[in-house]
Amino acid sequence: MDLIVEVKRHAYDRLTVLEDVSLTVRGGEIVAVIGPSGCGKSTLLGIAGGILAPSAGSVRIEGAPPADCLNPLTYVFQDFALLPWRSVADNVAFPLEHHRLPRGERERRVMDALRRTGLADVAGVLPKQLSGGMRQRVGIARALVVRPAVLLMDEPLSALDAQTRELLIEDFLDLLLREQVAAIYVTHNFAEALRLADRIVVLSRRPGRIKDVVAIPLPQRERGAASAQAELAELGARLWSLIRDDASIAEREVADV
Amino acid sequence: MSEDVSAAMSPARGVAFRGGGFLPAPRPLYSWLAFPVLLTLWQAALSFGWVSPVFLPAPTDIAVALWRLTVSGALWQNLSVSLLRIGFGWIIGSALGFVAGLAMGLSSRGRAVGMPLVSALYPIPKIALLPLLILWLGIGEAPKIATIAAGVFFPTAIAAFSGVDAVPRSLIRMAQSFDLPMAAILRKVVLPAALPSILAGCRISVSTALLLVVSAEMIGAEFGLGAFLLAEGNLSRPDELMAGVVVVSLLGLGFGALIGLAEKALLTWR
Numbered sequence: 001m002d003l004i005v006e007v008k009r010h011a012y013d014r015l016t017v018l019e020d021v022s023l024t025v026r027g028g029e030i031v032a033v034i035g036p037s038g039c040g041k042s043t044l045l046g047i048a049g050g051i052l053a054p055s056a057g058s059v060r061i062e063g064a065p066p067a068d069c070l071n072p073l074t075y076v077f078q079d080f081a082l083l084p085w086r087s088v089a090d091n092v093a094f095p096l097e098h099h100r101l102p103r104g105e106r107e108r109r110v111m112d113a114l115r116r117t118g119l120a121d122v123a124g125v126l127p128k129q130l131s132g133g134m135r136q137r138v139g140i141a142r143a144l145v146v147r148p149a150v151l152l153m154d155e156p157l158s159a160l161d162a163q164t165r166e167l168l169i170e171d172f173l174d175l176l177l178r179e180q181v182a183a184i185y186v187t188h189n190f191a192e193a194l195r196l197a198d199r200i201v202v203l204s205r206r207p208g209r210i211k212d213v214v215a216i217p218l219p220q221r222e223r224g225a226a227s228a229q230a231e232l233a234e235l236g237a238r239l240w241s242l243i244r245d246d247a248s249i250a251e252r253e254v255a256d257v
Numbered sequence: 258m259s260e261d262v263s264a265a266m267s268p269a270r271g272v273a274f275r276g277g278g279f280l281p282a283p284r285p286l287y288s289w290l291a292f293p294v295l296l297t298l299w300q301a302a303l304s305f306g307w308v309s310p311v312f313l314p315a316p317t318d319i320a321v322a323l324w325r326l327t328v329s330g331a332l333w334q335n336l337s338v339s340l341l342r343i344g345f346g347w348i349i350g351s352a353l354g355f356v357a358g359l360a361m362g363l364s365s366r367g368r369a370v371g372m373p374l375v376s377a378l379y380p381i382p383k384i385a386l387l388p389l390l391i392l393w394l395g396i397g398e399a400p401k402i403a404t405i406a407a408g409v410f411f412p413t414a415i416a417a418f419s420g421v422d423a424v425p426r427s428l429i430r431m432a433q434s435f436d437l438p439m440a441a442i443l444r445k446v447v448l449p450a451a452l453p454s455i456l457a458g459c460r461i462s463v464s465t466a467l468l469l470v471v472s473a474e475m476i477g478a479e480f481g482l483g484a485f486l487l488a489e490g491n492l493s494r495p496d497e498l499m500a501g502v503v504v505v506s507l508l509g510l511g512f513g514a515l516i517g518l519a520e521k522a523l524l525t526w527r
Contacts, residue, residue: 051430071435085526086450094445095435111335126526146435 001063001072001149002026003182004047008056009207010040017043018054019207025150025182027063030220032185032193035203035211036243036250041186042154048184049073049152065149070099074148078155080135082127084143089114089123092141098257113145115177133164141177151176151183157192169195173220190236195223202239206244206253212242288450314496322496335485336504339470340450342398342481346405347466351459354410358417358458362451363443368418375414383408384472391477401473408469409462416458453527456520463512471505482508 003025010018017040026029033041046052048059050073065072074095075081093110101109114120117137127135136156143151156172157165173196176183187193193200200214216235218228219248296316302308303315310318326332360367361375370382383404390400432442474483482505489498 049434051434072475073434075434076430077427079425079427081425081427083428083446083449094432095437097272097445098435098441127527 032197036247040208071146350406350409354413358414362421438481
């Protein structure tokens, strides 16, 4: 299943935040979106998942989602968006409750998602009892339980400390590759984008336009190796050169507000 | 080099701790002692003749009066009437306030219409409406219940609105991203998230109901705690009057404890 996002323009009142952004995500592909603050990355993700309606443009799905998919376009949120009054298992079961699934099927899906994200032992605890990293695992499990075709990830690691981010990014990668789920991964962090993505879409400062698309030829599994670091560093430098001037101007714009 | 020299010449000093205070700590003993100490001082003031019992009866006299009123049935006769009025007024006011607060929290139109009205009408002392309500609804229970309902309506509406307004947008977006219908989002996300604020509103509204029932019964009622207090004052029976005041205070404590229990049962996740 391919996701095709074509935003001719998107504005909040008179403020245009996105202009002429076309993005196609093919089945199983991981696309990172980076850009300076306020360039419309999260807006683009909102439009891609149908949470925001573009001022002008369209979003389409081509091809069929997986057979057991209940929600083709599924978000993973920066602040986890867990229901604090529900246990881990109940949070994961939440998206299934309005689907007419047999009870056994529902429980099987929840247990499967918990197991795949390493949460089976904490199924009964409340989110407040978990660390940030574990809470984001719950967010991932809740996304996986509907067997999505595309994960829409809005800076999913930015609320976590550096060590937890390192641990979780490896798990993300394992999950995405194993499940063959496509993803749009919005981030400020070059290292995350370089670790996970097949392609990195670089947006300009507001109004966000696609400035460049950087393909990463190395397979994700090999990017942790020492031999890959020089190439990744070179790509990182290229990304920074693409973004530096815009980021500097955008930072001053934000400070002026 | 010069830094080393000056360091060597200055005597070593400890860094004084300056981070104390401003940290509330539980002191249960103080809470338990506060009432007995106050009552002892009060009793001593009467026993030693520092205060005349005509103006302030002794705690023991109030306890005796309370017992007398309980045994005679006068207390229950008045208390039961007040409880009924509070019950009806609180339920009606809370239900209407909850619906209004929800409408303001969920609908832009509801907010545009409701907020100015609530802001304009909330500060009006509701007891001032009682004569008007008597004119509209006649003499009887209805105007008293309506006064209480009016008093309960506003804190409930404001609490429900604030609770709904404060629901994290990301929770609603999350539910929408899974295609949950509006009713399910309301039931499974908005209401549970707004519950702490709604219960905080209940805490205020039960106190308001208690204040208003006493006030309304003082203005026009044959029975009820307010009527009882007024009658005992007119008859210059300060011990029975104070017994009535104690009952009102205990009622307030009881209502507060009930809300506390509800919070404990429903908000374990906080």
